[in-house]
Amino acid sequence: MGEDILSMENITKIYGNGFVANKNVNFTIRKGEIHGLVGENGAGKTTLMKVLFGQEIPEEGRILLAGREVNISNPLIALEYGIGMVHQHFMLIESLSVAENMVLGSEPVKGIAFDYDEAVHRTKEVSKKFDLDVNPKAIIRDLSVGYKQRVEILKMLLHGAQILLLDEPTAVLTPQETRELFIQLKQLREKGYSIVFISHKLNEVKEICDRITVLRGGESVSTTDTATVSEQDISKMMVGRDVFLNIEKKKSNPGKPVLSVSNLSYKNKFGLYAFKDLNFTIRSGEILGVAGVEGNGQSELANVLAGLEPIQDGDIKVNGRSIKGMNIRQIREEGVAVIHEDRMTYGTSATQSIAENVISDRYYKEEYKKNGFINWEYVVSKSKELIQNYLIKADGYDAEIRTLSGGNIQKVVAAREFTSKLKLLIASQPTRGIDVGAQELIRKKMIKLRDEENTATLLFSADLSELLNGSDGIIVMYGGKITAYFPDASLVNEEILGEYMLGLKSQSSEEIGGVVHE
Incomplete structure (x- = not known):
């Protein structure tokens, strides 16, 4: 690691409602380092990075770049100073090609027309320079999540970024994709690039980061070498108390079937199957996890189970009664509770x-x-x-x-x-993007419901650690089908799940059939 190349000094950001998001925060980035930024939700991480990227203007404080004070009033100026941000929700246009997305904002022209060939050429050049292989002519919507992320990183590098701000970059990646990303980040570090790595996954922070800065309550609590602290130490600094990262749970004692899914199929608005011929059962006192790379039918399945989408083919029974044709209130009256993947659109009313x-x-x-x-x-x-x-x-x-x-x-x-008063819980990404303290509370409550109320739970999660620690059994979805069933989650690991999630392996119909309990 080299010298400090960027310093944020005494940054204070107050929103219009009087909420103090950052209070006298100090943060430094060194040349050629991966710097972890951690803290609870509401600790001020995203706000601090938005200040650095020019999306928010602070009330107080200053930013020094190579020892010189700079005024970053918008993202274009941030990019001019070599600062690029890759957001958790990608800022790519799905209908355009990789090359077209790469040059947005600095499009090459030939005469008065967009020069597509030059865009392809630039994409190939930057791809070769950083050893990040992409197909310039591929359409974004056809790419995997990991591939899209690579495009986002390359896009920032093409625009001249020397400092990359990555917001929850592994939130929806498989272990294999995460490993590949880490190789790429380490290569960038070796070339002198600096990376800010925002994450709630403390094991990954420990693995990839050279230093970490902890924010709590909008203030910077500590900056330390990662090698000198444990995951437990980091979580305690974040929350201000001891946090149990692995929730203890006894072996389940399942009862009668609560949810029975039979030959369930669903076509999306384009007439394509999001999932087809699904058959599985969840019993009382049981948590069944669902693993899968985003876009393999999990979200659509959760929506159909919750009544947000109609049952097109097949049937769903709750405690032996079909919910086909029921509206959302009627489904809830059957004892179905739902934690939606999108808590702001479907889970709450913001105002x-x-x-x-x-x-x-x-x-x-x-x-x-x-x-x-x-x-x-x-x-x-x-x-x-x-x-x-x-x-x-x-x-x-x-x-x-x-x-x-x-x-x-x-x-x-x-x-x-x-x-x-639930009998069945549909939990979609219940701890995505939230801090370790909130994660601990929600996971403990789910297990308590299983043990004390005999609740049946279907747990959708991109966090494989959560699935393995919280589930009794796990199914894997790939291409809209169930391709694997592991009746005992304790006998499988992230690597094995990743192989099935990527479609590298699949089980026989006899093995998968075990998830249907008559």
């Missing part, structure tokens, strides 16, 4: 209060009524109770959802769903 969100599935029930109207005194009492039990950090029960951090929003969703 409503915590209290209004936690009663949104039950306000019409007699328990919450008084003289024919909503009993707000009772609602407030129950909301305060849930805020306390689920450790939700907020100004109060009347705080709008949009004012909370991602982790606290997810706790609101969990508080509502876990107290809905």
Whole structure:
């Protein structure tokens, strides 16, 4: 590692509602290092990087580049200074080719027309220079998640970035794709590039980062050499207390089938099968994990089970009763609770209060009524109770959802769903993008529901560690089909799951058939 090439000094960012996202934060980046940036949701990581990339303007503080103060007022200026950001949700145009995406903002022209051949040439040149192979003529929508990420990184390098800011870069990658990404990042480090690596996966932070900076409550708590701290040390600095990274759970004792999926198929709006002929069963007191690279039918399956999409072919039964033709409320009345993958679109109403969100599935029930109207005194009492039990950090029960951090929003969703008198939980990415403290709470509650309420849970997660630690059995989806079933999650590892997720292996129909419990 070389000398400090960039320093952020006493950065303070306050939003219009008075929320202090960053308070006197100090952060330095050295030439040729991979620097981990960690902290709970709401700790100020993303805000700090948005300040550095010119997407937010701080109230106080300054940025020094090679010892000289610079004013970064927008992303274009950031790129001029050699700072590029790869967002967790890629900023690529799906209908365009790799080459067309690569040159957006600096398109080559021939006369007055876009010079496609030159765009292809530039893409090939930068691909060769950094040993990151891409097909310039491939259409983005046809590429895997890992491939898209490579395009994003190359795009920043083509635009002259010397400092790369990576926001949760492994959130949806398989172990094999993550390993390949780490090789690429290490090669960039050896060439003198600097990388900021934002992640909640502390094992990966330990593996790839030279130093780490921990933010807590909007302030910088510590910057240290990664080799000198353990994952437990890092989590304690993030949360301010000991956190149990691996949740202990006893062996399950499954009962009768709660969810039965029979010959279920679903075509998307393009008339293509998102999944086809799915058959599986989940029993009471059992957590069944679903592994798969994003885009292999998991999201569509979760939506059909939740009633967001209709049952087109096949059937779904909850406790022996078909939910075909039922609306969302009717499905929920059967004891189905849902943690949606997109907590802001389907899980909450951003402009409503915590209290209004936690009663949104039950306000019409007699328990919450008084003289024919909503009993707000009772609602407030129950909301305060849930805020306390689920450790939700907020100004109060009347705080709008949009004012909370991602982790606290997810706790609101969990508080509502876990107290809905559920028999079946559909949990889609329940801990994605949230901090270790919120992860610990949600995972513990899911296991408690399994053991004390005999809840059946279908757990969709891109976090393979979560699947392996939290599930009793695991199915793998590839190409819209179930290609593997592991009845005992403790006997499989991330490497094996990754091979099935990438389609390198598949089981026989006899092995897969074990997931259907008559």
